[in-house]
Amino acid sequence: MNALFRTEWRATEESPRPDVSFVPPMERRRLTMVEKAAIAVAHRTLEQYAESRGLPSGPVGMPVVFASRWGEIGTTLKLMRQMHDEGEMSPAGFSNSVHNAAPGHLSLLLGDKAPYTAVAAGPDSYEMGLLEASMQPGPVLFVYAEEETPEMYRPSFPDPQPARAVAMIVDGGAQTGRTC
Numbered sequence: 001m002n003a004l005f006r007t008e009w010r011a012t013e014e015s016p017r018p019d020v021s022f023v024p025p026m027e028r029r030r031l032t033m034v035e036k037a038a039i040a041v042a043h044r045t046l047e048q049y050a051e052s053r054g055l056p057s058g059p060v061g062m063p064v065v066f067a068s069r070w071g072e073i074g075t076t077l078k079l080m081r082q083m084h085d086e087g088e089m090s091p092a093g094f095s096n097s098v099h100n101a102a103p104g105h106l107s108l109l110l111g112d113k114a115p116y117t118a119v120a121a122g123p124d125s126y127e128m129g130l131l132e133a134s135m136q137p138g139p140v141l142f143v144y145a146e147e148e149t150p151e152m153y154r155p156s157f158p159d160p161q162p163a164r165a166v167a168m169i170v171d172g173g174a175q176t177g178r179t180c
Contacts, residue, residue: 004139004169005052007044009037011148011163018165023109030096031105032075034068037165038102038145039109045167046110046141062169064116064141066103067129071120072096074147102145123158134172143167 009018018040020028031039042064050057075097079089095101100118107116121128126144133142144167149160 004171005045005048006166006168007041007048008166009041009164027109030092032072032096032101033147033163034072034074034145035096035102035105037147037163038066038143038167039106041145041165041167042106042141042143045169049139049169061112061114062139062141063114063136064103064106064143065119065129065133065136065170066100066106066116067119067121067125067132067142067144068099068102068146069120069122069125070146070149071099071118072101072147073153074150077150077152103143106143130170133170136170136172139169139171141167142170 009015011017017033018037020031020036020040020043022043023031023039028036046060046062047057049055049062050060075093079093079097082093083089099120100116103116103118107113117132119125119129119132129144130142133140143165145165146161146163148163149157154160
């Protein structure tokens with residue numbers, strides 16, 4: 001397996017939010033933190049890939065494997081509080097709470113119709129997502145993204161994390177002759 005291009009982002013005091021200035025403002029304001037992080041690193045990695053091959057920016061038709069340990073945990077927490085306080089949830093909020101929201105928004109923004117997979121494997125999500133990507137034939141965009149662990153969950157989670165994301169083009173090569 002080869003990682004051809006790689007982009008990382010981690011929330012810091014200097015960079016508390018990922019740069020998604022390339023996303024139209026009306027769409028940008030609807031994105032969650034996980035979506036912003038995933039889209040920012042994916043976009044930059046795909047730009048590097050396209051530049052290296054002399055391709056125009058835009059859809060590259062590359063499959064995507066997205067992985068996240070907790071996914072949209074902040075959005076889910078907000079929805080649970082809303083349900084408790086108001087007895088109902090926002091349909092728009094719910095659509096952003098699903099685990100495949102980030103790769104779905106990425107495909108919509110790029111106008112790309114390539115398939116994507118969303119992986120959630122608890123503390124092993126990064127490794128399992130990378131394994132899934134490496135088992136695909138040809139190049140695949142692998143994206144891992146997490147938002148900061150919400151304050152409410154920090155006492156219960158073994159290792160609270162800052163917001164972060166990584167994207168890379170992974171080429172597992174030909175997988176012919178292998179069986180599972």
